[in-house]
Amino acid sequence: MIRVLSSNIVSPLGDTLEQNYQALLAGHSALAPYENWHGAPERFVASMFREEQTEKLAVDGFTRFESLAIRSVAEALSHTDIDVSSPRTLFILSTTKANVEELGPVPDRDRAYLAPGDTARKIARHFGMTSEPVVVCNACISGVTAQLLAARLMESEYYDHAIVCGIDCQSLFEVAVFLSFKSLSPEECRPFDIERRGLNLGEAASTIIYGRCAGTEDGQWKLVRGCLDNDSYHLSAPSPDGDGTVRAISSALQAWDRDRLALVSVHGTATMFNDQMESRAIERAGLSSVPLSALKGYYGHTFGAAGVLETAVVMRALDDGYILPVRGFDEIGVSGRISIDNRRRETSGRSFLKIISGFGGCNGALLFSKEADIPGQRAADTVKPSVMHSVHLTDSSLNIDGREIPVAERGKPLLTVIYRNMLEDCPRFYKMDVFNRLVYVASQLLVKEESPEDRDDYRAVVLFNGASTVVADRKHIATVSGGEGFFPSPSVALFTLPNIVTGEIAISNGYKGETSLYILDRRNSPLMEQIVEATFAGSEARSMMTGWVDCTSEDTFEADIRILTI
C-alpha cells in the first residue's frame, strides 16, 4: 500500500494546497468568460492563469508548462525529506498535451517544443532525479492512472517513493479541440444540473508525493486499491449505463462497506453525457446515498491534473470533516439517483472513492482511506509473462511471430495495402490518421494469429510511445492558425488524444480490460517491462496487448507489439 506524504496545487486560486482549500471554502472560482480569444470565434469560459500569475510562476529557461510543473513539484517536495536523487524515487507526469502550446504547424515554426517524455526528463533533471520518468497520457483519467501506476510500481518494490504531478495548460490548441467537439459551455459549468451546457477548461498543476506503507497508519491518507477498465463502446462517448465505471467501482471497493465512504469524488464535467452516465453508474453501484464531491465548478476541467487535484482537495476537506458544495449545481438534471448538494456538508467519514472517465472509453476508480489497520493487498509477486504472438511493423517491413513478410510499399500506403490484403473490412479504417492506422493494422494482425479459445474479453491494452500524436497535432494547429480561418476538424482533433489508439483496439475487439498509454523519452525496455509486470501483479488482467508504437511522420513509424499472458 502507499500513503500520501505531501500534496500541492498550483492553480489560478493559489500556489499551495492550503491557499486553494481556503479559496474553495470561501466559494471562490477563477472561471471567467473569454471572447474572441486568439481568434476563437465562440465565447467560452475557463479557469486560466492571469498574465501576472504566469510571470510570477515563470522559471528561467523553462516553458510555461514546465515552470508550472516545477513550482508544484518544488512546493510539494518542501514538505518532505525524501531523497529525490535516489534511483528508487520515481517521477510520473500526468498530462494530456504537455508542451503542445510550443508546437507549430510545421517543425520550423516550433517554439520551445519538446515531446512529453523529453519534457518530463527536463523537469526531473532540474530536481536532480536520476530515475527515468514516465508520462501518463490517458486522456481525462490520466491523474487516476498515474496514482495507480505509482501504487503498482511501489507495491512491486521497484521504487520507494513516487512524485506524481498532474498538469495541463490551456492554449488555442485545446480550446479548438473542444470547440470542434461542441462540448464547451458558454457560461460557468453546472455539474449534474438540468441546465448544464458543457464543460469549462481549466489550468492547474497538482502534485502528490507517495511513500510505501504497511496499511496500519491511523489518520494518514492511503491509496488502498484501484481499477481501470474500458467501456469498449465509443471513442468519444461513454457507455450510457456506465458499464465500465460500475465495474471499476466494484473492483476498487470489493467488500468495502458503502457506509464507510464519506463521499464519491466524481468526474462531473457538466457535459450531457458524462454526468448522466456517472449518475447511472453511481446508482447501479449502490452508492446513491453517498454524497458527491464535484469540483469542476471551481476549477473547470484541468485534464491531466484533474485526477490528482481532485484527490488532493478531497483529502484536505475531509481532514476538516467537510464535503465541499457542488458549485454550479442547482436543480437535478440526471436520471440516476445521487446525493448532491450546493451547500457545504459535514461528515465523519474517513474514506472516499475517486471515479473518472475519459475519451477512448477508459474509466478508473480509486479507493482512499485514512482508517487504521487496512489489510494490505495480496503480495505483489511479479512474474515474467509469456509471449503468445508478436507483430513488428515499420514503415518498410513486417514481421509476424518471427516470420518476415515481404512488402512492396513504404510509408502510409503500406498500411493501406496490408489492411486491404490481410485484414477484414473496418469502415473506420479510412477515417483514421496514420498513427491510428499503424496501431490498428498491427493490433489486428496480432489478433488474427490468435486461436478463438485464447481470446480474452478482459485483456489489458498497455502501449508505450515517444512522439505522442505529433503528426495529428501539427495538422490540428494548421486548421486553426493557417490561412483559411478558424475551422478545427473534429476528426483531426480526436486523433490529437494519444490514448485513442488504445480505445480503438478495445472497441474493435470488444476488450473491457484496462487501456493505458504511457509516453517515454525513448524506447526503454527495462522500464516498459517494470510497468507491464507491475500492471499484471496489481490488476486482474491475465493477458495483455503491449509494446512500442511510435509515429513521427506520415512515412516514419514503428509498432512492435505482442500479446502476453501470465
Added chain:
Amino acid sequence: MEDLILTLKKQIIEALNLEEIGPEDIDNDAPLFGAGLGLDSIDALEIIVILDKYYGIKLANASEGRKIFKSINTIADYIEKHRTK
C-alpha cells in the same frame, strides 16, 4: 443544384477521409448515418464544420443537424435555403 450536390459530396469525402469512395458511389437519397455510409457522431460534427466553412451556416450542435443530415439531398436543400456564402 446538381453542381452543389457534386461539390458537397466532394467536400464530405475529403473531410471524412472516405478514400475509397467517389461522388458517384453516394446515393443522393440514401441515409448517411447508421446504415448507408455508416457515419457517426464525430462525422456529424465534421459536416457542421463543412456547412460553416464553405456555406457560412452555423449550427450549434449535432442534434440540430439530425433532420438536416438525413441524406445528401436534405443537406443540399438546407444549404440552398440558408447559405450566406
